[in-house]
Amino acid sequence: MGERRPKKIGGRERECRCPERPAPFIDSPMALCHSLGSFNPLDIGERKTLNRVESQIPEIGCRIGGREVRTGPWMPVLDPATGQPIARVPACDEGVVADAVSQALRSQPAWADLPVGERAALLGKWAEAISRHLDHLALLTCRETGKPLRAARAEVDNAVHLIHYFAEEARRLTGHLPLTGKPGSQTLVLREPVGVVAAITPFNYPISTLVTKAAPALAVGCSVVAKPDEHTPLATLEMARLAEEVGCPSGVFQVVTGPGPETGKALVSHPQVALVTFTGSTEVGKLVQRLAADHVKRVLLELGGHCPAIVCRDADWQGLLPSVLSQAFKNSGQYCYRITRIYVAREIWDPFLTRLTSAAAALKVGDPREPETDLGPLNNRHILERVHRQVQEAVDQGARVVLGGPPLPEDAGLYFPPTVLTDLHPGMDILHQEIFGPVLLVLPFAQEQEAVEGANDSPFGLAAYVFSGDLARALRLSHRIRAGSIWINQIHQARPEAPFGGMKQSGLGREKSRFGLEAFTELKTVYLSY
Numbered sequence: 001m002g003e004r005r006p007k008k009i010g011g012r013e014r015e016c017r018c019p020e021r022p023a024p025f026i027d028s029p030m031a032l033c034h035s036l037g038s039f040n041p042l043d044i045g046e047r048k049t050l051n052r053v054e055s056q057i058p059e060i061g062c063r064i065g066g067r068e069v070r071t072g073p074w075m076p077v078l079d080p081a082t083g084q085p086i087a088r089v090p091a092c093d094e095g096v097v098a099d100a101v102s103q104a105l106r107s108q109p110a111w112a113d114l115p116v117g118e119r120a121a122l123l124g125k126w127a128e129a130i131s132r133h134l135d136h137l138a139l140l141t142c143r144e145t146g147k148p149l150r151a152a153r154a155e156v157d158n159a160v161h162l163i164h165y166f167a168e169e170a171r172r173l174t175g176h177l178p179l180t181g182k183p184g185s186q187t188l189v190l191r192e193p194v195g196v197v198a199a200i201t202p203f204n205y206p207i208s209t210l211v212t213k214a215a216p217a218l219a220v221g222c223s224v225v226a227k228p229d230e231h232t233p234l235a236t237l238e239m240a241r242l243a244e245e246v247g248c249p250s251g252v253f254q255v256v257t258g259p260g261p262e263t264g265k266a267l268v269s270h271p272q273v274a275l276v277t278f279t280g281s282t283e284v285g286k287l288v289q290r291l292a293a294d295h296v297k298r299v300l301l302e303l304g305g306h307c308p309a310i311v312c313r314d315a316d317w318q319g320l321l322p323s324v325l326s327q328a329f330k331n332s333g334q335y336c337y338r339i340t341r342i343y344v345a346r347e348i349w350d351p352f353l354t355r356l357t358s359a360a361a362a363l364k365v366g367d368p369r370e371p372e373t374d375l376g377p378l379n380n381r382h383i384l385e386r387v388h389r390q391v392q393e394a395v396d397q398g399a400r401v402v403l404g405g406p407p408l409p410e411d412a413g414l415y416f417p418p419t420v421l422t423d424l425h426p427g428m429d430i431l432h433q434e435i436f437g438p439v440l441l442v443l444p445f446a447q448e449q450e451a452v453e454g455a456n457d458s459p460f461g462l463a464a465y466v467f468s469g470d471l472a473r474a475l476r477l478s479h480r481i482r483a484g485s486i487w488i489n490q491i492h493q494a495r496p497e498a499p500f501g502g503m504k505q506s507g508l509g510r511e512k513s514r515f516g517l518e519a520f521t522e523l524k525t526v527y528l529s530y
C-alpha cells in the first residue's frame, strides 16, 4: 500500500504517495462483521487478496428506535483512497424514514420533560464515549472521507468539545418575564423545543457537523433523525450506536442512510419533522428550503462559500503564510469557509505569489493514513470532475495555471494537486461558483476599495480574512465585507461560543453558540392572571 512513485502533476514531476491500483482487498473475516461495534476499518486494505467477494463487505444497518435496523437495498460506501467498498449501508426508502420519524415523534415529549441537567449529563456521557473511541472513529472518518488521519482525529476531538459546550450552555438558556405593571397579571415568555429535527450532514465533516446539529437539538429536548451524506455514513452510525450505549432513550437519536434525492427528500418532506438543519451546497440548500416551505418548517442552512482573503501591503504576510496556506488547502479544499480567493496588494504581489506557490508545491499529496500527508484524495468522482471542469473552464476563459491544474492520472484515483490560478477577471465563472477542491485564486489589487468590491462580488458571504498591520484599516475592511465571520490577522477554527453561518446565499440562521441552541427552540407566550 502507498508505494512511492513519481507522478506528473501540472507539467512537472512531483512525489505522490497515492495508493496503488488495484487496491488491496478485504478478506473473509470481514464477512463476519455484522455491526459497527465489531467493524474494524483498519482490517480493510491492510490485508491483500485480489478476489473480492461482494458478501465479504460488512453490512451496517441504520439506527432506528435504539437499535440497528438492517434493511435493504444496500449501497456501498467507498474508500476514496482506494476506490474500493469498505461497507454497505441501507438506502432507506420513504417507509423506513417514516418509521424513524414516528419513533422520534413518540419519544420526544418524555425527553423534553426531563430536567435539562439530566439531558446534559447524558450528552456528557456521549462525549466521553466518543473520546474513548476516538481512534476508531477517526479511522472510520479517514477511511470514508479520504481526509488525513490526523485531521480526522482533530475533527472527532473537536466534536467532543462541542458536545460538552452544548451540554453546559443548555443549562443557561432562559425564558423572559416582561414587566406588566398590573397586579394579578403576568406574562411568561417560555422557550420550548421545536420537536423532531432532521439533521442532514455533508461528506467533508461528517462528525463535527453532526454534533453541531444533534447536540444542541438534543440538549434543548428535541429528538433527532440524522441523515449523513451517502458517501460518509459510517462514523455517524457509530456515533448513534455510542449514544444508545450510554443510555440515550430509544427513538431520541436516529440515523437513516441513503441518497439525498430519495432518503433526504423523504426526511425533509415528512410532515412531522419540525425543523431541518442542513449543511451542504447552496444548490441543494435551496431545494431543502423549497421542500420545507410546504409545511412552513423551520430551516437552518449552512451552505456554500467562496471566501476571500485580503492581504494588505503592511501585513506580516510572510509570518502568516503557513496559516493562509493551510486555510486554503485544508481538507483538500473541501471546506466551506476555506480561503478560495486572495486579493494581494500590488506592492507585495511578486514575492507573495512566489512564496505562496512554492509553499503550496511542497504540500504532500497522498495516502490519508500516512502521517505526513497534507492532502488526501477528494471524496468522490463527482467532486473531482467538477473541480477539474471548473479549472479547465477558467483556463479557457483566460486564467493562468501557476501551479497544479489537471487531476492526477485516472489510475491514481481521486487525487487533485494543490492548484494556484492567476490572471482572473470579474466575469469568470470560477470567481462565482463554490470550488470544493484544492484550487486557490490569487488576484492583485491597487486600492483598498478594489479589494472590498472584489471580495463582495460573490453570491456567497460565509467568511472572509483580512491581513494588515494597521488595525484601523483591517477593521474598516471587515466592516465593509459582507460575510458571517471575519478573521483579522489570524486563522482559527470557529469557537463553539461564537455563532457561525452565512450571509447572502451562504445560508440562513447561525450554528454554534447560544444562538445555535436557541435555534432549536420556539418562544411561547403565556398570559397569566392570578
Ligand SMILES: O=CCCCC(=O)O
Residues within 6 Å of the ligand: 204, 205, 208, 209, 279, 334, 335, 336, 337
Ligand atoms: O464545510 C463546512 C463545514 C464546517 C465544519 C466544521 O468546521 O465544523
